[in-house]
Amino acid sequence: MPFNVVEDASTGSDSDYSSTWISWFLSSKGNEYFCEVDEDFILDRFNLTGLNNEVANYSQALDLITDSLDEDIQDELRGSLDVQARLLYGLIHARWIVTARGLQKMLEKYKRADFGRCPRVLCASQPLLPVGLTDIPYEKSVKLYCGRCEDLYSPKSSRHGSIDGAYFGTTFPHLLFLVYPTLLPSKDPETSMHVTGKETNTLGDSRNRRRLREEPEAVTEGGGEGISTASVAMKAERYRPRIYGFQINEIAKLQRWQEAVRDRQIARLEALEEKNP
Amino acid sequence: MSSRQASVSDPRPPEDEEHIDGAGEGDEVMEEVEMQEEGYTSSTPTSTLTWISWFCSLPGHEYFCEVTEDFIEDDFNLTGLNTMVPFWKEAMEMVLDVEPEDEDTSKIPDVSIVESSAEMLYGLVHQRYILTRAGLQAMVSQVSFSTTSSVPFHIHVHFFYLDGTSANPLNFPSQLLFYQQAEKYESGVFGSCPRVYCVGCNVVPCGRVDIPGNDTVKLYCPNCNDIYVPPSSRFQGVDGAFFGTTFPHLFFQTYREWAPAPFWKALTTGGSPLSPRSPGTQPAPRQPTFVNPNQHGGQKRAAGYVYVPRIYGFKVSERAKSGPRMQWVRLRPESPEELDMVDWRGRWINEEDEYDDDEEEEEEDRQMEDFDPVGFV
Ligand SMILES: [Zn+2]
Ligand SMILES: [Zn+2]
Numbered sequence: 001m002p003f004n005v006v007e008d009a010s011t012g013s014d015s016d017y018s019s020t021w022i023s024w025f026l027s028s029k030g031n032e033y034f035c036e037v038d039e040d041f042i043l044d045r046f047n048l049t050g051l052n053n054e055v056a057n058y059s060q061a062l063d064l065i066t067d068s069l070d071e072d073i074q075d076e077l078r079g080s081l082d083v084q085a086r087l088l089y090g091l092i093h094a095r096w097i098v099t100a101r102g103l104q105k106m107l108e109k110y111k112r113a114d115f116g117r118c119p120r121v122l123c124a125s126q127p128l129l130p131v132g133l134t135d136i137p138y139e140k141s142v143k144l145y146c147g148r149c150e151d152l153y154s155p156k157s158s159r160h161g162s163i164d165g166a167y168f169g170t171t172f173p174h175l176l177f178l179v180y181p182t183l184l185p186s187k188d189p190e191t192s193m194h195v196t197g198k199e200t201n202t203l204g205d206s207r208n209r210r211r212l213r214e215e216p217e218a219v220t221e222g223g224g225e226g227i228s229t230a231s232v233a234m235k236a237e238r239y240r241p242r243i244y245g246f247q248i249n250e251i252a253k254l255q256r257w258q259e260a261v262r263d264r265q266i267a268r269l270e271a272l273e274e275k276n277p
Numbered sequence: 278m279s280s281r282q283a284s285v286s287d288p289r290p291p292e293d294e295e296h297i298d299g300a301g302e303g304d305e306v307m308e309e310v311e312m313q314e315e316g317y318t319s320s321t322p323t324s325t326l327t328w329i330s331w332f333c334s335l336p337g338h339e340y341f342c343e344v345t346e347d348f349i350e351d352d353f354n355l356t357g358l359n360t361m362v363p364f365w366k367e368a369m370e371m372v373l374d375v376e377p378e379d380e381d382t383s384k385i386p387d388v389s390i391v392e393s394s395a396e397m398l399y400g401l402v403h404q405r406y407i408l409t410r411a412g413l414q415a416m417v418s419q420v421s422f423s424t425t426s427s428v429p430f431h432i433h434v435h436f437f438y439l440d441g442t443s444a445n446p447l448n449f450p451s452q453l454l455f456y457q458q459a460e461k462y463e464s465g466v467f468g469s470c471p472r473v474y475c476v477g478c479n480v481v482p483c484g485r486v487d488i489p490g491n492d493t494v495k496l497y498c499p500n501c502n503d504i505y506v507p508p509s510s511r512f513q514g515v516d517g518a519f520f521g522t523t524f525p526h527l528f529f530q531t532y533r534e535w536a537p538a539p540f541w542k543a544l545t546t547g548g549s550p551l552s553p554r555s556p557g558t559q560p561a562p563r564q565p566t567f568v569n570p571n572q573h574g575g576q577k578r579a580a581g582y583v584y585v586p587r588i589y590g591f592k593v594s595e596r597a598k599s600g601p602r603m604q605w606v607r608l609r610p611e612s613p614e615e616l617d618m619v620d621w622r623g624r625w626i627n628e629e630d631e632y633d634d635d636e637e638e639e640e641e642d643r644q645m646e647d648f649d650p651v652g653f654v
Pocket of ligand 2: 470471472475478498499500501502503
């Protein structure tokens with residue numbers, strides 16, 4: 001048995017044993033957020049610069065993930081080597097997913113909502129993207145970024161909640177939207193449930209009548225030079241706490257302040273756009 | 278829904294454990310309520326279980342509290358409900374465990390119809406009950422308002438048994454003990470906010486509409502003032518109207534010590550609400566007593582960090598098309614006075630002073646904060 005893993009994560013089926021370490025790793029329960037790193041990328045030592053300082057038994061760990069580990073060594077080191085191999089793969093993964101091809105692979109997973117969906121009701125099940133709070137391993141577990149509300153959530157499942165955030169890094173989701181601006185989710189509540197459809201109309205002042213710019217609807221890749229995101233926040237719906245239909249003074253005041261901050265940002269961005277159309 | 282009759286010989290309510298852990302992706306929940314088998318076996322025998330206790334013990338019904346029989350028996354509390362519930366009398370008898378007065382059951386086609394009427398009746402009464410003093414108090418007993426916000430929240434699992442007693446505390450690290458107070462604050466049935474920077478703030482159930490049949494139950498977080506889909510699919514069959522739109526807000530108005538204040542300042546000097554570049558690993562500094570000068574407002578220190586996206590360590594500029602557009606939703610002013618800089622129509626009272634905070638924000642953000650929202654195993 002090539003991989004006698006201490007953790008119970010090794011629930012890959014028997015057929016995986018005949019396959020590569022990477023395919024075994026990817027099919028293990030809890031590793032659903034990871035994508036496959038191209039072998040070429042791993043074999044190019046330039047891409048691994050500095051990782052030898054991060055990973056103990058670096059060369060054996062590398063041999064293990066590239067399926068070239070000497071059988072004898074494997075028996076001695078087995079337990080700890082598996083941990084090091086996961087660490088090494090995770091750190092390589094963090095570098096891979098910010099390359100053009102890595103972004104593409106993660107994009108496919110994003111489109112399948114492999115990372116789950118935003119728990120915020122008004123985000124209407126927007127698919128999430130994994131992100132780290134730090135790029136240093138062993139500090140923070142992975143979090144999920146929602147491109148619609150631009151906020152971070154904890155994974156629902158504890159087996160995802162214990163994955164190291166450094167295996168995804170702080171940059172990935174933001175680079176994805178920088179490279180593919182047309183993938184930016186709409187802030188529009190149209191796609192959300194219509195239960196409180198009236199809500200957007202009861203904001204009750206002229207700010208709501210501000211002309212809204214068009215947002216890209218279709219998910220097309222590349223391009224996006226023509227789009228404007230200056231005033232997209234106007235389309236965002238928000239929850240308004242009420243007691244017997246009446247707003248609560250202190251919360252309403254905070255929400256007015258927040259919306260004034262929003263309006264100020266929009267004015268700033270629109271002024272900027274007029275200067276540099 | 279299973280019939281209660283099926284469980285009479287069985288000490289455990291029907292269809293329990295498989296809903297708890299094994300439902301696969303999405304059902305293993307960060308703040309999931311854990312119900313242990315022992316909890317059922319050690320609880321009161323089913324033969325003495327009332328319909329209400331049974332109903333509240335069903336999987337997915339963990340958010341309900343038990344409405345007292347006096348409340349249901351007082352006709353005033355039921356005003357208007359009889360038009361919304363078919364087989365009103367039979368449903369009422371079922372909910373109150375009253376034997377039917379006559380044997381004329383021929384007009385009732387099926388006990389399952391009465392059962393769904395009983396559920397509707399109970400749900401609608403529940404919506405009203407939890408807005409009363411006694412009902413709010415009953416819901417308090419289900420809420421965990423832990424003051425140890427530094428506890429990493431993925432290990433902050435609440436255990437409780439359906440009879441309301443806590444799980445054996447010896448199973449847990451001592452700092453995570455439910456502080457067993459008389460009111461059982463720590464049972465934590467509703468879970469906590471999934472938003473990372475709410476740092477495990479406890480949530481309460483709510484509906485988006487008060488009319489039944491429109492939407493399922495949601496969870497309201499008093500820190501971000503937002504609503505979330507419950508993490509487990511077993512709540513997808515629970516009507517939000519049975520909790521209503523008012524409950525969470527009346528709850529936090531009543532218990533202001535758990536309502537986060539609308540302003541926030543980082544404890545370290547020169548703090549910014551925008552999240553730190555590299556969250557520190559030191560323990561949180563000792564927190565001085567928090568005071569909100571508005572005595573009618575929230576009296577709890579808010580969790581105020583707002584996420585700042587970064588690419589290779591640099592903040593994503595708002596000038597980028599993909600730059601931040603939604604930080605305002607989570608932002609709090611540093612002081613309560615700043616809230617007064619915006620008038621009732623949502624306009625800045627003195628636009629000039631407030632306009633150029635762009636540079637100021639960049640400046641503040643260079644400060645690094647010691648912030649540890651979530652521990653790491
Ligand atoms: Zn979202
Ligand atoms: Zn929250």
